[in-house]
Amino acid sequence: MLLIPCPLCGKRSESEFIHGGPVGADRPDPNAVSDAEWVDYLTVAPNPLGPVQEKWWHARGCGEWLTIWRDTRTHDIVEAPDGIK
């Protein structure tokens, strides 16, 4: 079980959270990019064998959204939100 570092609550069990997906690029202006770049933004997510940046929602806790870096091979949280050990 993951212990996910919430900036408000500290380390809490993964079962209190809902996964919000990997962090991708910011949404571009569809009129300012090529079709290929637009499709890439819509459909391709980072899928690294290693640390991935991802969003979690503390839905069954305080309701905070947070971002961590988690290793997809080990589940180690390699980077937590600021101020959380």
Added chain:
Amino acid sequence: MMVNIITIMQKYSAFSLARNALSGHRNWPLAWRSPPLKDRYDVVVIGAGGHGLATAYYLAKEFGITDVAVLERGWLGGGNIARNTVTIRSNYMRDESIPFYVKSVAMYEGLTRELNFNMMHSKRTMVDVVQTWPKLRELRRRQLVMDIYGSTYEQITTEEMRRRIPALTGGGPEARLPIICGMVHTDAGVNRHDAVAWGYARAADAMGVEIHQQIVVQSLVRGADGAIDGVETSRGTVRAGKVVVAVSGHTTTLTETAGLRLPLRTMNLTAFVSEPVQPLVDVIVNCPDSGFYFSQSDKGEMVIGGAPDMGQSFRRDIKQHVFEDTVTAMLSLFPSFKKLKLMRQWGGHLDIAHDASPIMDQTEVPGLFVTAGWWGGYKAIPAGGLTLAHLVAKGEPHPLMDSFTLDRFRHLDFVMEAGTTTAR
């Protein structure tokens, strides 16, 4: 001159069993060879799992392409073909999907004879336990599309379902999610996963396909013209004008080495098995609203699966809370299972595409083919192998798979199966 000695495949039969019994079973020929690795083949298939082996088999059988090497980093049939719950079914949602799965189910039913290998196929029906109205609406919608393509789906009452599955004693009027009804998919069945891997391997080998285990493919090699030129492996470079990536969860790890970006995420799906008990449940039970499914194996074990782990994962183990959630859900409908002891647990990592449908295509790197995004790809092995062999041999998608190319993403023309699998 190098001479390839192709073994004549010994037919498995009651006669050969009796004959080998006379010599104490010491003279059975090997099921497949272990030839030395050459430095060039017509086709290299990466991954000796279900899809890789089936593709190699149909390349040889249907298209006469036998200069094929299947490269496997672990052991033959040790990946996801050994890490699923052997459920074979065709109850999908989309016009594009159902004919493919109907074909695959039919091919599975003839596979014992085709490969001369006992698949222990058991066409035992799947029953969906419906506990919410949105799920019932979704399944009825599936039923209407499935009717068109000759798949089977039929609604039954809760009473009828409890008669067919006596162990289903939970989900009564006082439950948090009372059972509404059942949906029955009579085409569904189970078989023996090792037999599928070994049967395809043995038959492909007999036609000249080489299977090489414990060779790690580290990267894809492109030629000066940009086309695929082979693979870099732990045993050196192997050249091939056509390379097939059939590695499930590690697809992007490999295709990134050729500079490709694919709309795939890798996730972990787990299953576990109880101690063997007397025959108790003779259908596959699927409980989509509670989040688990199971069937009883011929040995008597309950083979149980649940929802995937949230987030991306390349792991092959099971997380404690995923396990606990699945067991809790199961006990709410099958309280008598509380007495069962669980014997084994495992996980596999598989990739899921943006629209939860498979991807089978030649990539923008000429000669490089991928088969990926098989969420529940076990049921797709025969038709997946046949259609991929067609694509590799002819350069054109098989009609059953022509909606599943990468072009659908370029045109945002998704085949949306999200929600019809356990994928969330």
